[in-house]
Amino acid sequence: MKTHRPIQLPTPKTIIEPFRIKMIEPIGMLRPEERVRLLAEAGYNVFKLPAEAVTFDLLTDSGTSAMSAQQWSAMMAGDESYAGAKSFYNFERAVKDLTGMRHVIPTHQGRAAESLLMKAMLKPGQIVIGNTHFDTTRANIESAGGIAKDMPCKAAADSGVIDPFKGNINTEELDSYLKENKSKVGFVIMTVTNNSLAGQPVAMGNLRAAKEIAKKHGIPFFLDVARFAENSYFIKTREADYSQKTVKEIAQEMFSLADGALMSSKKDAFGNIGGFLALNNNEVAEAVRTLMVITEGFPTYGGLAGRDLEALAVGLEEVLDENYLAYRIRSIQYFGEGIEAAGLKIVKPLGGHAVYIDAGKTLPHIPALKFPGQALSVALYEHIGIRCCEVGSVMLGHRDAKTGVEHPAPVEQVRLAIPRRVYTQSHVDYMIEMIGYLAPYLGDLPGYEFEYQAPMLRHFSARFRRC
Numbered sequence: 434m435k436t437h438r439p440i441q442l443p444t445p446k447t448i449i450e451p452f453r454i455k456m457i458e459p460i461g462m463l464r465p466e467e468r469v470r471l472l473a474e475a476g477y478n479v480f481k482l483p484a485e486a487v488t489f490d491l492l493t494d495s496g497t498s499a500m501s502a503q504q505w506s507a508m509m510a511g512d513e514s515y516a517g518a519k520s521f522y523n524f525e526r527a528v529k530d531l532t533g534m535r536h537v538i539p540t541h542q543g544r545a546a547e548s549l550l551m552k553a554m555l556k557p558g559q560i561v562i563g564n565t566h567f568d569t570t571r572a573n574i575e576s577a578g579g580i581a582k583d584m585p586c587k588a589a590a591d592s593g594v595i596d597p598f599k600g601n602i603n604t605e606e607l608d609s610y611l612k613e614n615k616s617k618v619g620f621v622i623m624t625v626t627n628n629s630l631a632g633q634p635v636a637m638g639n640l641r642a643a644k645e646i647a648k649k650h651g652i653p654f655f656l657d658v659a660r661f662a663e664n665s666y667f668i669k670t671r672e673a674d675y676s677q678k679t680v681k682e683i684a685q686e687m688f689s690l691a692d693g694a695l696m697s698s699k700k701d702a703f704g705n706i707g708g709f710l711a712l713n714n715n716e717v718a719e720a721v722r723t724l725m726v727i728t729e730g731f732p733t734y735g736g737l738a739g740r741d742l743e744a745l746a747v748g749l750e751e752v753l754d755e756n757y758l759a760y761r762i763r764s765i766q767y768f769g770e771g772i773e774a775a776g777l778k779i780v781k782p783l784g785g786h787a788v789y790i791d792a793g794k795t796l797p798h799i800p801a802l803k804f805p806g807q808a809l810s811v812a813l814y815e816h817i818g819i820r821c822c823e824v825g826s827v828m829l830g831h832r833d834a835k836t837g838v839e840h841p842a843p844v845e846q847v848r849l850a851i852p853r854r855v856y857t858q859s860h861v862d863y864m865i866e867m868i869g870y871l872a873p874y875l876g877d878l879p880g881y882e883f884e885y886q887a888p889m890l891r892h893f894s895a896r897f898r899r900c
C-alpha cells in the first residue's frame with residue numbers, strides 16, 4: 434500500500450485569526466452626520482468622544498485586549514485573600530518561568546512599577562539611559578529626581594531607512610558615555626519593543642552588547658517589557674541564529690541578560706489592567722515592597738484583584754503562541770501595506786503594535802503649527818469612524834508660557850494602535866477600503882488651532898477650531 438502524503442498546497446495569502454469568537458460586543462455604527470455633531474461637541478478632540486460612538490477604536494493597544502475563555506475561567510478561580518493568595522503564587526510562577534528572576538512583585542499597571550523602581554533605585558541627579566524612554570518612564574525618572582537620557586541607534590533618526598531593528602540602542606555612544614560619566618548613571622533600561630520609536634524591535638545582539646557594556650562599567654541593566662513577546666517574535670523572524678528557537682526560549686534568553694524588568698501587563702499579557710516588577714536584587718526588592726504598601730497595597734496583590742492575577746498568569750503563556758504572534762505581526766503589516774497602497778505615507782518598517790502614518794508628508798498643505806496629525810485623526814473619525822491618536826505637534830509640541838509662541842514637534846504622525854485579538858480581517862479590509870475612498874479628498878482637509886489648552890499633557894483635554 435502506498436503511504437498517504439498530504440497534497441502540498443501553497444501558503445495562503447489570507448491571514449486568519451487563530452481563534453473563533455464566543456462572545457461578541459457591538460461596535461458603534463453611526464451615520465456621518467452624527468459623527469460630525471459629536472466631533473464639534475468634543476472640540477475636535479477624539480479623546481473626548483464617547484467610546485460607544487467609535488466604530489474602530491485604535492487609540493491604544495493598552496488594556497484593550499480581548500481575553501480568552503481560559504483567562505475568563507481562571508478569573509472565576511481568583512483567590513481574593515489579602516495576603517498570600519493562591520492567585521499570587523500562580524502569577525509568580527508564570528513570571529518566574531519566563532524571567533527566571535528571584536522576586537516577583539505585582540503592580541496595578543506599568544507606571545506604578547516604574548514609580549516604585551525609580552524611587553527604590555535612584556538618587557537625586559542620577560541619570561537613567563534608555564534606547565528611548567516611554568513617556569511615563571521618563572516622567573517617573575524625573576519625578577524621582579533623576580534625569581532620563583535617550584540613546585536611540587543611528588538608523589532610528591531617518592523614517593525612510595529600512596532597518597530590521599530600529600529600536601536598538603546606540604552601543605558606541607553608550608560605551609563612551611559610561612566611560613566618562615558612569616559615576617552619575619543609575620542604570621540602563623531597554624524598552625522592548627521601542628514604543629516611543631514607532632514600536633520598532635530591539636535585536637538580541639544589541640541587548641547583549643548593551644548588557645556587556647553596562648556590566649563592564651558596573652551599571653545595572655533593566656528591561657521595560659510591555660511588548661516582550663512581539664519583540665521576541667521579531668528576533669525569531671529577523672535575526673540570524675534565532676529562527677529555530679521558540680519565542681519562549683528567545684524571551685527567556687532576553688530576560689537572562691537583565692538584573693530586573695518591569696512590565697505593563699496591559700499589553701503583551703492580554704490584561705485589561707496590571708503590571709509587575711521582576712528583580713534579582715534582594716535589597717531593591719525589599720525597598721520596593723516597603724514603599725508599595727503606601728500606594729499599591731500588600732506585595733502579594735499590588736493593587737490588583739486575585740482574579741486579575743489569574744488572568745495575567747494565563748495571558749503571559751498565551752501570548753507566546755507562535756500562531757497568534759504570526760497573525761498579530763502579519764495583520765499589522767497588512768494594514769500598513771493597505772494604507773500605503775491607498776496613497777498615504779506611512780512610517781517604515783512597520784513595528785509591532787501600530788501603524789504610524791506620516792501626517793506631515795500625507796497632508797503637505799497643512800503646516801506643522803496647523804497640526805496635520807490632528808487634521809488626519811479628526812478626518813479618520815469623521816468619515817470612517819476610526820479613532821486614533823495624534824503623535825505630533827499637539828502631543829509633543831508646546832506653547833511658550835511667556836510669549837505664547839507655539840513650538841512644533843520633530844514629527845507629525847498619527848498612530849493607529851491595534852488592540853490584541855479584537856478586530857477581524859474584514860474590519861481591517863473595510864478600514865483600508867474606506868481610507869482609499871478618503872484619499873482623493875485629503876488635500877481639502879482643514880488645519881486646526883487651539884481654542885483651549887491645559888499647561889500639561891494638553892492633548893488629552895484640548896479643544897480646537899478649524900482654520
Ligand SMILES: *Cc1c(COP(=O)(O)O)cnc(C)c1O
Nearest residue numbers: 542543544567569628659697699
Ligand atoms: C504602556 C507602557 C508603560 C506604562 O504602562 P501603563 O500600564 O500604561 O501604566 C511603560 N512602558 C512602556 C514601554 C509602555 O508601552
